[in-house]
Amino acid sequence: MSGAHDQRGEDGRPANPTRRRLLGAAGSLTVMFALGPAWPQQGGQSSQSAGQGGASESGVDGAAAGGDKSGKLPGSLDKEPWLDAWIRIDADNTITVFTGKAELGQGIKTALLQVAAEELQVMPGRLTLVTADTARTPDEGYTAGSHSMQDSGTALRYAAAQVRSVLLGLAAQRFTVDPASLKLDQGVIHTADGRRATYGELLVGHDLHLRADGKSAPRDPASHTIAGKNLARIDIPAKVSGGVAYVQDLRLPRMVHARVVRPPTPGAQLQGVDTAAVEKLPGVLKVVVDGRFLAVIADGEYRAIKASTALARAARWTTPATLPAAAARMGDAAALVRSLPSQDSTIYDGPGANAAVSKTLRAAYSRPFQLHGSIGPSCAVAQLVDGRYTIWTHSQGVYPLRDALAELLGAGKDAIHCIHTEGSGCYGHNAADDVAADAALLARAYPGRPVRVQWMREDEHAWEPFGSPMVTSVQASLDAGGRIVDWQYHVWSPPHNTRPGKAGNLLAATHLAKPFTPPPAKPAPQPEGAGDRNGIPYYILQGPVKSGHIVSHFQPDAPLRTSALRSLGAYGNVFSIESFMDELAHASSQDPVAFRLAHLHDPRALEVVRSAAQRFGWDGWRRPSGPGLQRGRGFAFARYKNLAAYCAMAVEVELARETGLVRIVRASVAVDCGEIVNPDGVRNQIEGGVIQSASWTLLEKVRFDDKQILSRDWAGYPILRFNQVPRTLDVHLIDRPGQPFLGTGEASQGPTAAAIANAVFDACGLRLRDLPLDRARMRDGH
Amino acid sequence: MTTFNLRVNGKPHAVDTDPETPLLYVLRDDLQMNGAKFGCGLGQCGACTVMLDDAAVMSCLVPVSVVGARAVRTVEGIGTADAPGLLQRAFIEEQAAQCGYCIAGMIMRATELLEHTAAPTDDQIRAHMMPNLCRCGTHMRILRAVRRAADTMHAGPGAKA
Numbered sequence: 001m002s003g004a005h006d007q008r009g010e011d012g013r014p015a016n017p018t019r020r021r022l023l024g025a026a027g028s029l030t031v032m033f034a035l036g037p038a039w040p041q042q043g044g045q046s047s048q049s050a051g052q053g054g055a056s057e058s059g060v061d062g063a064a065a066g067g068d069k070s071g072k073l074p075g076s077l078d079k080e081p082w083l084d085a086w087i088r089i090d091a092d093n094t095i096t097v098f099t100g101k102a103e104l105g106q107g108i109k110t111a112l113l114q115v116a117a118e119e120l121q122v123m124p125g126r127l128t129l130v131t132a133d134t135a136r137t138p139d140e141g142y143t144a145g146s147h148s149m150q151d152s153g154t155a156l157r158y159a160a161a162q163v164r165s166v167l168l169g170l171a172a173q174r175f176t177v178d179p180a181s182l183k184l185d186q187g188v189i190h191t192a193d194g195r196r197a198t199y200g201e202l203l204v205g206h207d208l209h210l211r212a213d214g215k216s217a218p219r220d221p222a223s224h225t226i227a228g229k230n231l232a233r234i235d236i237p238a239k240v241s242g243g244v245a246y247v248q249d250l251r252l253p254r255m256v257h258a259r260v261v262r263p264p265t266p267g268a269q270l271q272g273v274d275t276a277a278v279e280k281l282p283g284v285l286k287v288v289v290d291g292r293f294l295a296v297i298a299d300g301e302y303r304a305i306k307a308s309t310a311l312a313r314a315a316r317w318t319t320p321a322t323l324p325a326a327a328a329r330m331g332d333a334a335a336l337v338r339s340l341p342s343q344d345s346t347i348y349d350g351p352g353a354n355a356a357v358s359k360t361l362r363a364a365y366s367r368p369f370q371l372h373g374s375i376g377p378s379c380a381v382a383q384l385v386d387g388r389y390t391i392w393t394h395s396q397g398v399y400p401l402r403d404a405l406a407e408l409l410g411a412g413k414d415a416i417h418c419i420h421t422e423g424s425g426c427y428g429h430n431a432a433d434d435v436a437a438d439a440a441l442l443a444r445a446y447p448g449r450p451v452r453v454q455w456m457r458e459d460e461h462a463w464e465p466f467g468s469p470m471v472t473s474v475q476a477s478l479d480a481g482g483r484i485v486d487w488q489y490h491v492w493s494p495p496h497n498t499r500p501g502k503a504g505n506l507l508a509a510t511h512l513a514k515p516f517t518p519p520p521a522k523p524a525p526q527p528e529g530a531g532d533r534n535g536i537p538y539y540i541l542q543g544p545v546k547s548g549h550i551v552s553h554f555q556p557d558a559p560l561r562t563s564a565l566r567s568l569g570a571y572g573n574v575f576s577i578e579s580f581m582d583e584l585a586h587a588s589s590q591d592p593v594a595f596r597l598a599h600l601h602d603p604r605a606l607e608v609v610r611s612a613a614q615r616f617g618w619d620g621w622r623r624p625s626g627p628g629l630q631r632g633r634g635f636a637f638a639r640y641k642n643l644a645a646y647c648a649m650a651v652e653v654e655l656a657r658e659t660g661l662v663r664i665v666r667a668s669v670a671v672d673c674g675e676i677v678n679p680d681g682v683r684n685q686i687e688g689g690v691i692q693s694a695s696w697t698l699l700e701k702v703r704f705d706d707k708q709i710l711s712r713d714w715a716g717y718p719i720l721r722f723n724q725v726p727r728t729l730d731v732h733l734i735d736r737p738g739q740p741f742l743g744t745g746e747a748s749q750g751p752t753a754a755a756i757a758n759a760v761f762d763a764c765g766l767r768l769r770d771l772p773l774d775r776a777r778m779r780d781g782h
Numbered sequence: 783m784t785t786f787n788l789r790v791n792g793k794p795h796a797v798d799t800d801p802e803t804p805l806l807y808v809l810r811d812d813l814q815m816n817g818a819k820f821g822c823g824l825g826q827c828g829a830c831t832v833m834l835d836d837a838a839v840m841s842c843l844v845p846v847s848v849v850g851a852r853a854v855r856t857v858e859g860i861g862t863a864d865a866p867g868l869l870q871r872a873f874i875e876e877q878a879a880q881c882g883y884c885i886a887g888m889i890m891r892a893t894e895l896l897e898h899t900a901a902p903t904d905d906q907i908r909a910h911m912m913p914n915l916c917r918c919g920t921h922m923r924i925l926r927a928v929r930r931a932a933d934t935m936h937a938g939p940g941a942k943a
Binding site: 239 | 816866870884908914
């Protein structure tokens with residue numbers, strides 16, 4: 001995805017003019033290359049370190065393995081192979097680390113620093129980290145798909161290991177000693193006899209503009225002192241004390257504030273607007289009307305808000321019905337999905353069942369449109385000076401955003417500088433890119449001064465790209481022994497990825513008088529997939545089930561804009577598959593955990609399933625009872641994307657009979673995400689995933705009628721509050737030192753939904769197959 | 783435009799603004815403070831929570847004209863990144879943040895609890911934190927952080943200095 005945004009000069013250097021080598025001794029390159037291979041690998045370790053294992057056979061980004069057979073470099077080094085794009089060491093021994101990934105609240109900055117610090121043998125606090133910035137960092141596409149540790153963590157690990165080798169080589173040369181006799185400590189290399197030189201001193205007259213070779217072995221995980229340990233997140237102190245932590249907090253000199261007035265409905269057409277009165281309001285600097293794109297710029301934030309409400313009142317719209325009336329009447333995303341045309345592709349086609357079929361079950365499941373629902377509405381600041389734009393944005397992909405803005409503004413890519421600045425958590429493609437486009441358009445309308453735009457709550461609820469609805473149908477057969485002998489599955493879903501890259505992906509661009517058309521949405525191929533992500537059960541891919549047929553029905557045109565929401569289709573598919581596994585186990589009187597174990601071969605999958613069950617106390621569990629309350633337990637497992645992190649969980653729920661309210665009493669989760677860099681960071685991600693997915697599963701549904709979005713605030717679209725979160729949430733981590741990073745951010749989304757639904761079934765006998773789980777049905781018991 | 787004399791975190795401020803301007807924008811834009819956040823403007827999420835005398839309020843709903851002589855306290859008044867206050871330290875120790883956008887509001891909501899209830903039960907903490915939303919799902923850690931701060935406070939000053 002991000003390869004399309006690769007920009008390089010003819011000499012292979014990054015084309016960004018502002019990213020230059022600091023030191024320029026031309027002759028040094030030859031010396032470096034000549035020295036390189038001569039050094040012994042540190043500590044005699046093999047290249048096993050961060051490399052192998054599940055990577056190649058399971059189809060994980062092959063680059064995770066250092067110098068693998070395909071010739072690909074590890075992680076994002078394959079796209080950006082120059083060491084000085086990742087690590088810079090100045091003469092004063094300042095060490096700067098660069099990543100194209102962005103902090104989204106997932107703690108990636110801290111984890112990446114740990115990786116680099118481990119290899120460079122310095123405390124993380126000595127390092128300066130620069131994140132996603134189109135003038136300064138590598139282009140690593142989007143910070144998405146639980147890919148950051150695989151892509152950037154792996155790249156930094158190998159780049160830093162090679163820099164260490166370079167430094168050791170230079171020191172060995174300077175001191176005329178065997179490099180194996182040298183010790184690195186906090187930016188200084190020491191000889192056995194007490195001589196020393198800093199990294200910066202060693203590099204004077206040399207530079208790190210060297211091609212990565214992926215051959216310098218990372219440190220043996222057994223010797224790690226920084227990676228693999230808990231390290232407090234570097235961003236938290238500012239966030240708890242009112243420091244400047246977010247793009248919302250940027251206050252640039254002479255900055256002005258803007259608000260956009262969106263059409264009242266997706267299909268609304270502007271009949272007219274009288275801007276004269278708005279222009280006279282206090283503090284108003286400019287009113288912008290371009291097609292259906294209406295905005296006001298003012299000298300203060302609240303003045304901009306007041307003026308925007310006046311502008312909204314001054315605008316006259318027609319609001320044709322553009323959403324399918326039948327689906328809208330029922331508020332039924334599933335009906336809408338069923339009505340859409342699709343492009344069908346078979347993603348699994350196994351042999352026919354050859355065992356005797358004893359029992360066949362069928363079921364259909366659905367999920368609705370759901371929100372990313374950031375707590376802080378999206379925000380951006382943009383400034384146009386001398387034909388050049390600077391945009392501070394919490395986009396997940398500054399390079400793709402830059403390309404889209406270039407098209408939108410009719411400017412060259414080199415005239416647009418996008419700087420990632422943290423925002424409120426996004427959980428996928430929310431309105432971050434859209435508000436950046438708003439700010440850029442308004443900066444063009446009001447050149448010179450920085451323009452800050454923040455969306456209002458109702459903008460965020462009604463106009464963010466929604467998580468895509470899905471419908472699935474499944475039919476499976478069991479033999480007399482209760483083994484699955486056939487699996488038929490269909491998934492229908494609108495796009496899960498309409499991210500920028502093109503101007504037409506930006507909301508405002510589609511509202512201009514000369515609108516940009518969204519480019520045709522495309523399905524993502526397996527094995528990662530999108531709507532069909534995790535559409536093939538792991539019980540087929542790495543289990544005994546072979547007979548079956550699985551079809552992905554991609555629906556390119558949805559009447560409401562949809563895009564990537566944390567885990568994409570895995571949420572709906574894992575909900576469906578793991579609910580159905582429960583149905584199959586129940587129909588054949590088998591224990592749900594034992595039933596899963598009987599259908600898995602991968603030892604790592606078996607271990608997370610056993611661990612979660614054991615931590616929960618699955619065997620020997622007794623149903624607690626209380627007046628008016630029903631208790632039940634549920635289990636679920638998935639390997640995210642069938643090639644990333646393994647996650648199994650058991651939950652116990654309590655259902656209040658009078659109200660249908662579900663409380664999660666406790667949850668036990670077991671996770672294997674490969675080598676762990678920051679255990680507490682992984683726990684935080686998994687805990688958050690469980691709670692967020694519980695919220696989706698129990699409460700969340702975008703409501704609409706045939707004209708408009710009806711759920712426009714937290715009252716119309718409630719999310720989980722403190723009364724519904726678990727009493728205890730236990731996350732058990734299975735560390736795999738030396739195995740590839742598998743990512744964690746999305747691993748628990750799917751299993752949580754199914755585990756809760758299965759527990760509700762266990763509690764009250766009601767099988768709920770449509771998300772969110774219907775509280776009225778749970779109350780009524782049918 | 784009217785001049786309002788506010789007392790924020792113990793310091794006096796004179797602010798010229800429209801009387802209806804919500805306290806949130808006075809704090810953020812006139813006083814250039816970051817702690818209180820805009821989340822919904824509707825009193826539904828708590829990202830803007832600050833203390834007004836001894837009560838936690840949603841500053842997005844409080845016009846500056848009604849503040850009067852009441853003391854405004856924000857997360858900035860509790861401590862700094864280098865010298866965090868009791869609750870801030872507890873949130874750091876529990877790593878109770880993901881994106882962190884809601885956290886300043888959470889800390890101010892918890893401030894109200896700890897000032898009124900010396901030894902809150904876990905159920906009291908949950909009930910008290912209900913008005914505030916977190917989207918990252920950091921709830922378990924937030925509850926632990928408030929518990930930790932309450933326990934530290936209950937153990938007496940200096941117990942965990």
